[in-house]
Amino acid sequence: MSDGPTITTIAERAGVSIASVSRVLNGLPTREDTVRRVLSAADELGYVPNSVARSLKSRRTNQVAFAMADIGNPVYLTMVREIQPVLKAAGYRLVLHSTDADVAEEIDVLRSLGERYVDGLIMIPLRIGEAHLKAVEAARAPVVIIGSVPDGTRVDNVRTDSRTGVRLALEHFHSLGRRRIGFVNGPLDTVPGSARSTAYAEGIRELGLPYDENLVEIGDFYRAEGAQAVSRLLSRAPDLDAVMCANDLIALGALDVLRRAGRRVPEDVAVAGMDDIDLAAVAWPSLTSVSLGSAERGRLAAELLLDRLGNGDRDPKVVTVPPHLMIRASTVGEETP
Amino acid sequence: MSDGPTITTIAERAGVSIASVSRVLNGLPTREDTVRRVLSAADELGYVPNSVARSLKSRRTNQVAFAMADIGNPVYLTMVREIQPVLKAAGYRLVLHSTDADVAEEIDVLRSLGERYVDGLIMIPLRIGEAHLKAVEAARAPVVIIGSVPDGTRVDNVRTDSRTGVRLALEHFHSLGRRRIGFVNGPLDTVPGSARSTAYAEGIRELGLPYDENLVEIGDFYRAEGAQAVSRLLSRAPDLDAVMCANDLIALGALDVLRRAGRRVPEDVAVAGMDDIDLAAVAWPSLTSVSLGSAERGRLAAELLLDRLGNGDRDPKVVTVPPHLMIRASTVGEETP
Numbered sequence: 070m071s072d073g074p075t076i077t078t079i080a081e082r083a084g085v086s087i088a089s090v091s092r093v094l095n096g097l098p099t100r101e102d103t104v105r106r107v108l109s110a111a112d113e114l115g116y117v118p119n120s121v122a123r124s125l126k127s128r129r130t131n132q133v134a135f136a137m138a139d140i141g142n143p144v145y146l147t148m149v150r151e152i153q154p155v156l157k158a159a160g161y162r163l164v165l166h167s168t169d170a171d172v173a174e175e176i177d178v179l180r181s182l183g184e185r186y187v188d189g190l191i192m193i194p195l196r197i198g199e200a201h202l203k204a205v206e207a208a209r210a211p212v213v214i215i216g217s218v219p220d221g222t223r224v225d226n227v228r229t230d231s232r233t234g235v236r237l238a239l240e241h242f243h244s245l246g247r248r249r250i251g252f253v254n255g256p257l258d259t260v261p262g263s264a265r266s267t268a269y270a271e272g273i274r275e276l277g278l279p280y281d282e283n284l285v286e287i288g289d290f291y292r293a294e295g296a297q298a299v300s301r302l303l304s305r306a307p308d309l310d311a312v313m314c315a316n317d318l319i320a321l322g323a324l325d326v327l328r329r330a331g332r333r334v335p336e337d338v339a340v341a342g343m344d345d346i347d348l349a350a351v352a353w354p355s356l357t358s359v360s361l362g363s364a365e366r367g368r369l370a371a372e373l374l375l376d377r378l379g380n381g382d383r384d385p386k387v388v389t390v391p392p393h394l395m396i397r398a399s400t401v402g403e404e405t406p
Numbered sequence: 407m408s409d410g411p412t413i414t415t416i417a418e419r420a421g422v423s424i425a426s427v428s429r430v431l432n433g434l435p436t437r438e439d440t441v442r443r444v445l446s447a448a449d450e451l452g453y454v455p456n457s458v459a460r461s462l463k464s465r466r467t468n469q470v471a472f473a474m475a476d477i478g479n480p481v482y483l484t485m486v487r488e489i490q491p492v493l494k495a496a497g498y499r500l501v502l503h504s505t506d507a508d509v510a511e512e513i514d515v516l517r518s519l520g521e522r523y524v525d526g527l528i529m530i531p532l533r534i535g536e537a538h539l540k541a542v543e544a545a546r547a548p549v550v551i552i553g554s555v556p557d558g559t560r561v562d563n564v565r566t567d568s569r570t571g572v573r574l575a576l577e578h579f580h581s582l583g584r585r586r587i588g589f590v591n592g593p594l595d596t597v598p599g600s601a602r603s604t605a606y607a608e609g610i611r612e613l614g615l616p617y618d619e620n621l622v623e624i625g626d627f628y629r630a631e632g633a634q635a636v637s638r639l640l641s642r643a644p645d646l647d648a649v650m651c652a653n654d655l656i657a658l659g660a661l662d663v664l665r666r667a668g669r670r671v672p673e674d675v676a677v678a679g680m681d682d683i684d685l686a687a688v689a690w691p692s693l694t695s696v697s698l699g700s701a702e703r704g705r706l707a708a709e710l711l712l713d714r715l716g717n718g719d720r721d722p723k724v725v726t727v728p729p730h731l732m733i734r735a736s737t738v739g740e741e742t743p
Contacts (some may be wrong), residue, residue: 130521130523132518132523140483140486140502141480141483141487143478146477146478149477149504150478153504162503162514162515162518163478163503163504164471164501164502164503165501165502165503165504166500166501166502167486167500167502175501177499178499184467186467186469186523186524187523265499292688300552309646321688325688328690339485341632350631351658351662353665353690
């Protein structure tokens with residue numbers, strides 16, 4: 070082998086660290102000006118691997134990733150069922166990440182885009198902080214975020230309006246004569262938890278009902294944790310006549326808890342969930358739920374990503390899908406067959 | 407840039423096509439001797455990118471893929487919940503493929519291992535044919551198969567024994583005095599569908615019962631298709647007093663259909679499923695199910711893969727997890743609280 074330029078000589082010439090040269094040649098995220106200095110130093114030294122590194126950076130993998138909090142939540146499944154065929158028709162295979170809503174893991178996924186194992190990413194983070202947004206904007210491949218990001222963030226974004234969704238359900242309970250409406254939420258440090266908390270407080274006030282903190286309980290967005298939170302709520306506010314649940318898994322847990330406690334749904338306690346997952350329609354009783362247009366959000370996200378892969382330069386787009394209420398037996402009783 | 411060797415001059419020297427050189431330098435699957443000729447020609451010509459290509463081929467991605475038929479089936483979710491922490495503890499991130507049991511797609515995933523987007527693969531195929539096995543044996547990264555592969559296949563393999571599982575359920579029905587035991591299966595061209603069909607026929611015979619084809623219906627391993635198959639079965643054999651379902655999603659569909667048909671479970675019709683998914687325990691009534699050790703199979707598969715990643719040369723291992731029956735209300739009635 071010839072005694073040609075090495076990453077050490079390139080590093081000297083470019084005035085950057087050896088690690089930086091290695092990062093650039095491996096297509097890892099690196100500051101723009103470092104990339105430029107390394108590539109021009111390598112060119113000047115006649116370092117041929119540049120072309121390989123460049124082809125590495127530009128090669129298509131024909132894969133797209135979808136990163137969600139928990140593949141156990143059917144709302145993400147609904148999205149996958151929409152995203153996958155849209156991508157497949159365009160020649161892309163879908164790979165999935167279940168991040169457990171862990172911010173560090175999500176940022177790690179965003180950074181890995183520099184390694185080009187996929188051509189683009191659809192992500193639905195539950196917590197969106199500074200570090201997240203920086204990693205999104207620095208991502209080395211196109212990203213679409215499903216969820217609410219701060220206005221002005223440079224990213225394609227599909228959102229819904231869960232605050233309006235919560236109010237639709239509260240108005241429905243109120244129209245049925247319910248006045249002691251409990252609320253079981255997920256963690257308040259998540260974007261949906263925070264939005265739904267505000268929406269419940271506002272909605273209760275707008276209906277002219279007193280805000281009673283005994284009627285509010287925090288659990289998590291899973292069935293088991295939701296059921297435990299409903300149990301706590303029920304022992305603290307045994308006179309409640311309705312429960313608004315921040316997602317359908319919590320609501321399914323509520324149905325279990327109420328059944329085992331001998332409360333009839335909806336006669337004694339009406340129950341509504343959120344997300345309108347497939348299980349809502351087949352639950353017993355079938356579950357009234359606020360649809361946040363999961364299927365449509367998934368499809369729109371896939372379409373935005375494909376559009377971006379075809380046109381990297383256009384301005385970011387924000388698309389909003391409005392919520393609507395699916396009324397079923399858990400609030401209005403079983404229809405007679 | 408210097409006028410150094412190019413993939414064209416390497417191709418001439420090695421006596422192979424330009425495409426082959428490109429494949430080798432990009433780490434794509436290529437015949438062993440082609441790889442050797444290309445790399446030695448490139449060395450002789452002083453082509454530096456070799457080192458980049460080599461580091462590309464040997465680089466760790468710290469990702470492992472799990473390819474399953476359908477992320478909507480909770481049995482795979484159970485596996486993911488076991489696989490993910492085992493891999494994470496060893497520094498690997500999990501990426502998921504939902505293949506819809508499509509053989510072409512699964513083979514495509516196996517072939518893509520040459521592109522090194524992951525360091526290894528755990529796959530649970532429903533249909534295992536010649537093409538599959540060839541792709542498994544030719545895979546460019548370690549593979550573990552969950553499911554029954556032909557004896558002698560050179561692959562690490564975790565299996566269960568669903569035939570014994572079906573018989574456990576049939577014996578349970580028989581011990582409860584049930585004699586008209588229906589069977590709702592998934593497609594017969596799948597490995598589990600075929601095994602469970604044989605097991606039902608044998609099990610019925612061993613119990614001294616007549617095999618009645620009116621008691622057998624084929625649907626698919628999903629809840630909606632399962633429910634439709636149970637409806638057909640019920641109208642053809644209205645006198646059945648038990649239904650064995652080839653998985654829990656079908657059994658959950660059976661509970662819906664029987665409820666809407668006014669049949670009491672288990673008084674009129676006892677129901678059992680298979681896989682023992684989380685929903686089985688919280689269904690109403692709770693569902694008797696044959697556990698095929700999904701959690702354990704997932705964990706063992708992850709451990710086998712890690713072991714293989716640490717020691718590429720050992721002989722393939724086959725591990726078998728025995729089934730057991732989880733008896734719940736859908737066969738023996740609700741316990742009094």
